Amino acid sequence: xxxxxxxxxxxxxxRPGRRDVLCGIAAVGAFLAADLAALLxxxxxxxxxxxxxxxxxxxFGRVFGRHPGFRKNHAKGVAxxxxxxxxxxxxxxxxxxxxxxxxxxxxxxxxxxxxxxxIADTPTAVRGxxxxxxxxxxxxxxxxxxxxxxxxxxxPQGFYDRLIASAVxxxxxxxxxxxxxxxxxxxxxxxxxxxxVKQHPPTLGFADSVxxxxxxxxxxNEFGARVPVRWSLTPLQQALPPSSGAxxxxxxxxxxxxxxxxxxxxxxxxxxxxxxxxDATLPWPADxxxxxxxxxxxxxxxxxxxGNARDINFDPLVLPPGIEPSDDPLLSARxxxxxxxxxxxxxxxxxxxxxxxDKVAL
Amino acid sequence: MTGVPGRYTRxxxxxxxxxxxxxxxxxxxxxxxxxxxxxxxxxxxxxxTLGVTILVVVLVRVVNRLTHRAPPLPxxxxxxxxxxxxxxxxxxxxxxxxxxxxxxxxxxxxxxxxVVFGSLRLPRIAPFDAQLFWLLRQAHSVIAYALxxxxxxxxxxxxxxxxxxxxxxIERMTFRLSRTRRARLE
Numbered sequence: 421x422x423x424x425x426x427x428x429x430x431x432x433x434x435r436p437g438r439r440d441v442l443c444g445i446a447a448v449g450a451f452l453a454a455d456l457a458a459l460l461x462x463x464x465x466x467x468x469x470x471x472x473x474x475x476x477x478x479x480f481g482r483v484f485g486r487h488p489g490f491r492k493n494h495a496k497g498v499a500x501x502x503x504x505x506x507x508x509x510x511x512x513x514x515x516x517x518x519x520x521x522x523x524x525x526x527x528x529x530x531x532x533x534x535x536x537x538x539i540a541d542t543p544t545a546v547r548g549x550x551x552x553x554x555x556x557x558x559x560x561x562x563x564x565x566x567x568x569x570x571x572x573x574x575x576p577q578g579f580y581d582r583l584i585a586s587a588v589x590x591x592x593x594x595x596x597x598x599x600x601x602x603x604x605x606x607x608x609x610x611x612x613x614x615x616x617v618k619q620h621p622p623t624l625g626f627a628d629s630v631x632x633x634x635x636x637x638x639x640x641n642e643f644g645a646r647v648p649v650r651w652s653l654t655p656l657q658q659a660l661p662p663s664s665g666a667x668x669x670x671x672x673x674x675x676x677x678x679x680x681x682x683x684x685x686x687x688x689x690x691x692x693x694x695x696x697x698x699d700a701t702l703p704w705p706a707d708x709x710x711x712x713x714x715x716x717x718x719x720x721x722x723x724x725x726x727g728n729a730r731d732i733n734f735d736p737l738v739l740p741p742g743i744e745p746s747d748d749p750l751l752s753a754r755x756x757x758x759x760x761x762x763x764x765x766x767x768x769x770x771x772x773x774x775x776x777x778d779k780v781a782l
Numbered sequence: 783m784t785g786v787p788g789r790y791t792r793x794x795x796x797x798x799x800x801x802x803x804x805x806x807x808x809x810x811x812x813x814x815x816x817x818x819x820x821x822x823x824x825x826x827x828x829x830x831t832l833g834v835t836i837l838v839v840v841l842v843r844v845v846n847r848l849t850h851r852a853p854p855l856p857x858x859x860x861x862x863x864x865x866x867x868x869x870x871x872x873x874x875x876x877x878x879x880x881x882x883x884x885x886x887x888x889x890x891x892x893x894x895x896x897v898v899f900g901s902l903r904l905p906r907i908a909p910f911d912a913q914l915f916w917l918l919r920q921a922h923s924v925i926a927y928a929l930x931x932x933x934x935x936x937x938x939x940x941x942x943x944x945x946x947x948x949x950x951x952i953e954r955m956t957f958r959l960s961r962t963r964r965a966r967l968e
Contacts, residue, residue: 432860434947444946448938455934462813472817556893556910558903576819731912732893737823741901749820756815756822762892766916 471577473760479580480761483587484535489770492761494548494564496539497531498670498775499729500677502718504553510688510713513647514639516742517559519713527552528718529729530626530673533566538774541669543622543662549631549653550734551716562738564754565631565653568617571700574609576753582610613701625659626673627682635736635754636697636746639688648691648746650704653684653716667775674721674780681719688713697746724773733762788853789954797843798955804839805878805929808832812926830885831898837882844875858949870939873932881925883907888918 436444460466480492487495503523510519518524532539533546547567554560573579585603586595604611623629632652639649660672676682690709696702724730737745737755745751789795808829815825855864889896890906891914897903908914943951 430861432858432863432947434858434949436946436948440946440948444942447941447945451937451941452934455930458810459813459930462810462817464817470817471819473819473822474817476819552893556895556906558895558905560893560895726912727910731910738895745823752821752823753819755826756819759822760816762912763916763919766912767920 476757480535488768490537494531495537497529499722500528500718501720506714514742515642516740524554527555527729540666559740561740564734567629570613571634572613574699574701609701627659628655634700635748638744648697650689656683670775677721681717684716686713698748723777804836833882833885834898840878856949858947884922891915
């Protein structure tokens with residue numbers, strides 16, 4: 421530490437005048453006030469209301485109730501694992517290691533949309549598949565896909581407003597029809613997307629569903645060529661019919677995975693410069709070039725538990741070199757809200773998940 | 783009043799103000815990004831990049847601090863305050879080292895990858911463990927507020943010394959201002 425130039429007294433040598441004291445206090449007061457105001461504004465504790473991560477989490481809580489320890493959306497699910505066999509076809513589009521010929525381990529999770537982890541499966545509930553290729557390596561690729569061909573919203577505000585409008589009204593057991601009608605009138609993009617979704621009715625189960633990445637990304641190859649790409653997984657098997665009971669979709673999935681591996685082809689659809697990349701409600705023309713990049717095999721299934729896919733945040737912006745985000749505003753919003761949900765749930769004491777793999781009858 | 787105080791070496795002063803700018807940015811970007819959905823992705827990358835830069839700068843500063851003696855404090859800093867000054871300096875160094883490491887470790891505990899400067903991938907420094915992630919994530923916030931408090935105290939103390947005690951304490955760390963004043967005195 422510094423040596424005193426001359427031994428000071430216990431309290432130092434200065435005897436300031438009143439004016440200097442006021443001057444110092446005023447400067448410190450002004451600095452602290454500015455510091456505090458900046459902190460409060462940055463944290464949105466003061467200032468205009470904004471659509472923050474906290475608002476999304478509160479919205480999920482309002483609509484689905486509080487379910488500590490579970491994902492705030494896609495709460496009900498089951499962990500799976502397997503691998504991806506690349507055939508090398510994707511290399512022309514992306515330099516990502518996952519597209520070189522060879523095998524990459526994969527962790528994943530099948531889920532149902534919604535924040536209630538104990539909801540009974542219905543055929544129309546949107547099905548999700550989160551995947552993490554090469555987890556937890558430096559080149560890993562994470563994604564969260566749905567069994568619908570386009571997404572229902574093209575902005576974070578649209579997603580939030582739809583969430584709130586879809587809240588089930590106590591007593592009726594259904595969403596408020598006027599709230600949803602008002603929402604759709606204000607969000608024609610969602611009304612259009614819902615029409616497209618209706619043209620693709622859900623399949624029998626998880627195993628025969630097509631899962632779409634929905635958002636566009638840019639694939640960059642070794643020569644630096646950048647093209648917009650959307651991807652989907654197309655199933656190579658039929659699904660067992662739904663069982664009776666609360667886990668009508670999950671039980672047959674678990675049975676199928678126990679009996680043998682399930683497979684999907686990873687299909688990459690290459691957009692043209694005129695195709696929308698910033699709006700996941702808009703489909704690309706059907707004649708766009710599509711190529712088969714390889715085979716996803718899932719061969720094991722586990723109850724959501726510590727250390728498996730339950731503890732992975734399927735953040736769509738965890739991308740390997742060779743895949744880059746597009747201008748779609750939902751990507752940053754998904755990343756932000758997933759991270760907030762992850763932080764919240766990893767600090768909560770959880771209860772047993774609804775889908776218990778070892779309790780599913782053979 | 784005391785005369786012109788001794789100054790830190792030029793390198794030390796450059797590193798100090800560089801750290802100040804980096805830490806100020808990293809802290810406020812951190813507070814903003816966790817409350818912004820549309821700018822989150824870009825801000826997180828910037829925040830991580832600032833964090834790893836701070837880690838490197840502070841490591842250099844630790845070596846620099848251990849190899850260079852600080853200029854003497856003016857006599858307006860009493861014996862008791864000298865202890866506080868030492869404590870505050872040690873805690874600032876400690877917090878500034880711990881905070882980037884906590885950020886790095888928490889991203890690691892969530893399964894990584896740790897990407898800075900847009901594409902530079904750092905190795906993971908903690909095992910994949912969601913509960914460990916939560917502890918590190920909480921600690922990252924606690925240390926952020928601790929840094930805010932210690933930095934506010936540091937700035938307030940220098941303001942009070944310079945404006946109330948008129949001991950020109952701030953000139954130990956400044957550039958042109960002290961040089962012109964010194965020239966005027968000579």
